[in-house]
Amino acid sequence: MMKMTPMLETFVMHFGEMGSRWGFNRTVGQMYALLVISEAPLSANEIADALNISRGNVSMGLKELQSWRLVQMHHVQGDRKDYFKALGSIWDMANKVFEERRKREMDPTLSLLRDILLDAPANEQEKYAQERLQEIHDLLENITKWSEELQRLSPEKLETLMKLGSGVGKVLDMKDKFLKSS
Amino acid sequence: MMKMTPMLETFVMHFGEMGSRWGFNRTVGQMYALLVISEAPLSANEIADALNISRGNVSMGLKELQSWRLVQMHHVQGDRKDYFKALGSIWDMANKVFEERRKREMDPTLSLLRDILLDAPANEQEKYAQERLQEIHDLLENITKWSEELQRLSPEKLETLMKLGSGVGKVLDMKDKFLKSS
DNA sequence: TATAATTTTCAGAAATTACTGAAACTTCAG
DNA sequence: CTGAAGTTTCAGTAATTTCTGAAAATTATA
Structure with missing residues (x-):
């Protein structure tokens, strides 16, 4: 069972609010936040309980998160329930969100x-x-x-690129030099 | 007066639909599209007419577009009405949208x-x-x-960066070489 | 095959968001 | 100061989106 401390509850609720700005609705945002901060996979019922939303809503939300390829279904030996887990690293997540939004927007x-x-x-x-x-x-x-x-x-190159920060301008200059002299 | 051909109407309506995905509502999207494709600045009444929406709605929409800094007010000699025009180049527009969304999201x-x-x-x-x-x-x-x-x-460097395309990876390699040798 | 466990669907209710239009407000010319 | 021309505000209504919960569908087990 997923019982949240106030700190985590704050985060989950906030993600719900932001969710709508990121292209999905409040409960989908909450569901995703919950799955991200939970180490163990959660069943649909556990999600519904933790967030106080209806079972049907959870089902629809999971469908949407799967369509964004942000969560992964999971099976547990000797248990017929489906369990869910946030997929991949935070980087993967950002990638998926960008890609999906590009497609839609x-x-x-x-x-x-x-x-x-x-x-x-x-x-x-x-x-x-x-x-x-x-x-x-x-x-x-x-x-x-x-x-x-x-x-x-x-990912490594992306990391390099990210960390480059204010160096972008310089690298661009460099590129010109490099091309000229070669 | 702004009377639109079917082609332009299609575009304006489409931008309205997309508007909601971009963070503003349908009519705001339509208003912005209209201002972008219109060479002459338009008055609030002309906008309301062209889009068949209420005067009040136009007023609120213009306020929002101004808060995004996407439109500019304009005064015409000997006319008390306010006129509006999409602000800056398409590049500026994209910049504003990114910045604004970052702030909100x-x-x-x-x-x-x-x-x-x-x-x-x-x-x-x-x-x-x-x-x-x-x-x-x-x-x-x-x-x-x-x-x-x-x-x-x-803007020029941005342009360079954009056109770089698949060259990004190469430039990153280059940067490493450059740094090593200096 | 029957039944129990679970998930999905979807009609309608609830909540949210957008729009209208009339009234209040502002600005300016005379 | 007055009134005409224009703009903004906002209460109420309309439209849209989200959520619920019970019924239908699915899946596994005995």
Whole structure:
């Protein structure tokens, strides 16, 4: 059974509040927080108990967390219940969230923009509009490519990149030098 | 007056749908799309007309867009009405959106985590939880620093970085070499 | 196969969020 | 100061989203 200390309860509730800003709803956020801070896998009933929400809601929430590939189902010898655990490292989690959000927030717009930009502008107004739309399109495409790139990077390189911090600018300068002299 | 062709209407409506995923509501998304594709600044009434929404709603929406610093008020000689225009380049816009979302989505969590991590864990459960929380904290802090860094970068360098694409890995290797040899 | 344990579904209730429109407010010209 | 032109506010309503809980479905066991 999962009984939470006030400290942990605070965190779980906060994650619930933030959840809605991150693209899922309050209870899904709470469920995920709970699974992250719990060492042992939890059953759906334990989750419902710990958070005081209905069994049905837990079922739907777990489905959503699985669709984000943020939790993993787990089976325990001689127990018919399903148990759940947060998946992977925090890095993996951040990756999943970014990827999923990109899919939901950018891909549909990108695809609509591609369609729109195939048509020739019908008048001055559309001409101006298409120019702006082209810019948005290019930006989204860049961000998409870039984020795919980051995902492909090994965790160590990502770490290096992250720690680089204010060094980014310098490294970029360096790159120019390097390319010039080679 | 702003009368939209079907193509533009499609785009505006789509941006409305996406708006909710981007952190503002449908009408705010529509309003922003409208301002982006419109060359001339628009008055609040023109916006309300073009989108078929109430004057009051437009007023609240403009307030929100201004709080995101995505639109700019404009005065026209000899006209008492306020006119509005999307602010800056698409790059500026993306910057603002990232910054604003960071403030709303990460800063509060970061600050809560800092507090929680000040307290010593009371038992085994809290010990495990705090380890996870520390990881989340470090991750968020890294992302925050990194995004501040990107904002500080000049547009040209940003451009370079973006276009780098799959070259990121190589540049990182290079950096190691460079540092070793200096 | 029957039944017990568990999970999923989904109609309706509850909660939240967005929108309207009329009233209050502000600003400015005369 | 007055009133016309415009903007903002906000109480109430509408729309949307989330949550519950009981019924249906699934799965394992005997």
